[in-house]
Amino acid sequence: xxxxxxxxxxxxxxxxxxxxxxxxxxxxxxxxxxxxxxxxxxxxxxxxxxxxxxxxxxxxxxxxxxxxxxxxxxxxxxxxxxxxxxxxxxxxxxxxxxxxxxxxxxxxxxxxxxxxxxxxxxxxxxxxxxxxxxxxxxxxxxxxxxxxxxxxxxxxxxxxxxxxxxxxxxxxxxxxxxxxxxxxxxxxxxxxxxxxxxxxxxxxxxxxxxxxxxxxxxxxxxxxxxxxxxxxxxxxxxxxxxxxxxxxxxxxxxxxxxxxxxxxxxxxxxxxxxxxxxxxxxxxxxxxxxxxxxxxxxxxxxxxxxxxxxxxxxxxxxxxxxxxxxxxxxxxxxxxxxxxxxxxxxxxxxxxxxxxx
Amino acid sequence: xxxxxxxxxxxxxxxxxxxxxxxxxxxxxxxxxxxxxxxxxxxxxxxxxxxxxxxxxxxxxxxxxxxxxxxxxxxxxxxxxxxxxxxxxxxxxxxxxxxxxxxxxxxxxxxxxxxxxxxxxxxx
Ligand code: SF4
Ligand code: SF4
Numbered sequence: 001x002x003x004x005x006x007x008x009x010x011x012x013x014x015x016x017x018x019x020x021x022x023x024x025x026x027x028x029x030x031x032x033x034x035x036x037x038x039x040x041x042x043x044x045x046x047x048x049x050x051x052x053x054x055x056x057x058x059x060x061x062x063x064x065x066x067x068x069x070x071x072x073x074x075x076x077x078x079x080x081x082x083x084x085x086x087x088x089x090x091x092x093x094x095x096x097x098x099x100x101x102x103x104x105x106x107x108x109x110x111x112x113x114x115x116x117x118x119x120x121x122x123x124x125x126x127x128x129x130x131x132x133x134x135x136x137x138x139x140x141x142x143x144x145x146x147x148x149x150x151x152x153x154x155x156x157x158x159x160x161x162x163x164x165x166x167x168x169x170x171x172x173x174x175x176x177x178x179x180x181x182x183x184x185x186x187x188x189x190x191x192x193x194x195x196x197x198x199x200x201x202x203x204x205x206x207x208x209x210x211x212x213x214x215x216x217x218x219x220x221x222x223x224x225x226x227x228x229x230x231x232x233x234x235x236x237x238x239x240x241x242x243x244x245x246x247x248x249x250x251x252x253x254x255x256x257x258x259x260x261x262x263x264x265x266x267x268x269x270x271x272x273x274x275x276x277x278x279x280x281x282x283x284x285x286x287x288x289x290x291x292x293x294x295x296x297x298x299x300x301x302x303x304x305x306x307x308x309x310x311x312x313x314x315x316x317x318x319x320x321x322x323x324x325x326x327x328x329x330x331x332x333x334x335x336x337x338x339x340x341x342x343x344x345x346x347x348x349x350x351x352x353x354x355x356x357x
Numbered sequence: 358x359x360x361x362x363x364x365x366x367x368x369x370x371x372x373x374x375x376x377x378x379x380x381x382x383x384x385x386x387x388x389x390x391x392x393x394x395x396x397x398x399x400x401x402x403x404x405x406x407x408x409x410x411x412x413x414x415x416x417x418x419x420x421x422x423x424x425x426x427x428x429x430x431x432x433x434x435x436x437x438x439x440x441x442x443x444x445x446x447x448x449x450x451x452x453x454x455x456x457x458x459x460x461x462x463x464x465x466x467x468x469x470x471x472x473x474x475x476x477x478x479x480x481x
Contacts, residue, residue: 141388143389146432
C-alpha cells in the first residue's frame with residue numbers, strides 16, 4: 001500500500017528545515033519530493049543598499065559553518081573585478097583559516113552523523129575535538145564561528161610566531177584525537193550495518209546529477225575545486241581524497257580523511273607562509289562580471305558578481321554545494337528502508353539555510 | 358573496540374571536559390571581539406563608523422554631538438573600529454552580560470570648542 005509520509009521540516013538531529021515528502025510502500029521508500037523555502041532571508045537583495053565592502057559581512061552570514069570560505073570566495077572575486085594584487089601572506093592566512101574552518105565543519109558533521117544513529121557519546125567526542133578548532137579561530141581571528149577575517153584586499157589580522165607554534169600543536173592534537181576515533185567508528189558493527197550499501201550513488205549518477213564535494217569524491221571522482229589553485233592552494237601539495245563505493249560509509253570516510261588532509265594543509269601553509277604585508281588598499285568602483293568557484297567543506301561553491309561602476313553591486317549570485325547535492329539525494333532515496341532515511345539525508349551534509357539564503 | 362579503552366579510561370579518570378558554567382568561566386582570548394565601546398572624548402563625530410557598518414546600527418549626529426549604537430543589532434564585525442580615523446573605538450574581550458531588555462549605547466559628547474578659543478589657548 002502506498003502512503004505519503006512527511007519527513008521534516010524539523011528533525012531531531014538535522015538542524016535544518018528540509019521537508020521531504022516520502023512516498024512509501026510498506027517500509028520501502030519509492031519516491032521523495034523535496035520542499036524547500038523555510039529559511040529564505042533575501043541576502044542577495046541586500047546588494048541594493050549595502051556597498052561592496054559591507055557585502056563581505058553579509059555573504060559570511062549565508063552559512064554559519066563555512067562563513068570564512070564564503071567571504072574568501074567573495075573577496076577573491078571582488079579583487080579580480082577591481083584588479084587588485086593581494087599580498088602573498090594574506091593568501092596563506094586565508095588558506096589557514098579556510099582549512100581550520102573545514103576541520104570544524106567536518107567534525108561537526110561527524111558528530112551529528114554519530115548522533116544520527118544514536119551514538120551520543122561519539123557525538124560528544126567529536127564535538128570535544130572540534131572545540132580546539134573553535135578556540136583556534138577565536139584566538140587568531142576574534143570570533144568562534146563567523147570570524148569576519150577576510151576583507152577585500154587581504155585579511156584583517158596577522159598571526160604572531162607564538163600563535164604559530166600553538167596552532168601547530170593544536171592541529172597535531174586534533175589529528176591524533178581524530179585518528180584514535182577513526183577505527184572505533186568505521187569498524188564498528190552497528191555503523192557498518194547502518195551505512196554500508198545504504199544510499200548508493202553510482203559513479204555515473206554522481207556525474208550526471210552534478211554532485212559536488214564529498215558526495216562526488218565518495219563516488220570515485222577525484223575532483224576538488226582546490227585543485228584550481230585559488231588563494232595559495234596552487235603553492236601547496238594537495239591531492240583530493242577519493243573513495244569508490246558511493247554509499248554513506250564512503251562519504252563519511254571521505255570526510256574523515258579530509259580532516260587529515262586539512263591538518264596537513266594548515267601545516268604546509270604555516271611552513272610556507274612568507275613575511276610581509278597582509279592587506280592592500282582598495283581603490284575604485286567595481287565594474288564588470290566575474291565568477292569564481294572554491295571548495296567548501298560540503299562541496300563546490302560558485303559566485304557570480306556583476307558590478308555596474310557604482311559602489312553597490314548589480315548582482316550577487318551564489319550557488320551553494322547543498323543545492324547541487326539535492327538532485328543526487330533524491331536519486332539515492334528510492335529503494336531504501338524508511339529507517340535509513342535520516343542517515344542518508346545526513347550523509348549529504350545538508351545545509352538548507354545555505355541553499356535558500 | 359580496544360582503541361577506545363584508553364579514551365574511556367581517560368574520560369572516567371580525568372577531568373571533565375565541560376565547565377560548571379556560571380561558577381567557572383573560561384578566559385577569553387585577547388583578540389576576542391566581545392563588546393563594542395567608544396571613548397567619547399576623542400570622537401570627532403565624523404560619522405565614518407556609521408557609514409561602514411554593515412548592519413547600520415550606529416547613528417551619529419554631528420550637530421547634536423551624539424553617538425548611538427543599537428548594540429543588539431551589532432554583529433561585532435569590527436568594521437567600524439578599523440575605519441575610525443581617530444581610533445577612539447575599541448572592542449574589549451568581554452562577553453556581553455545577558456540582558457532583560459534591549460538597550461542602546463548612547464553617548465553625548467562635549468560641545469565643540471569654538472576655534473578662536475582653541476587658537477588662543479594654543480598661543481598661551
Ligand atoms: S568614526 Fe570614530 S571619530 Fe568618527 S564618529 Fe565614529 S567613533 Fe567618532
Ligand atoms: S562592529 Fe560591525 S556591526 Fe557592530 S557597530 Fe561596528 S561596524 Fe556595525
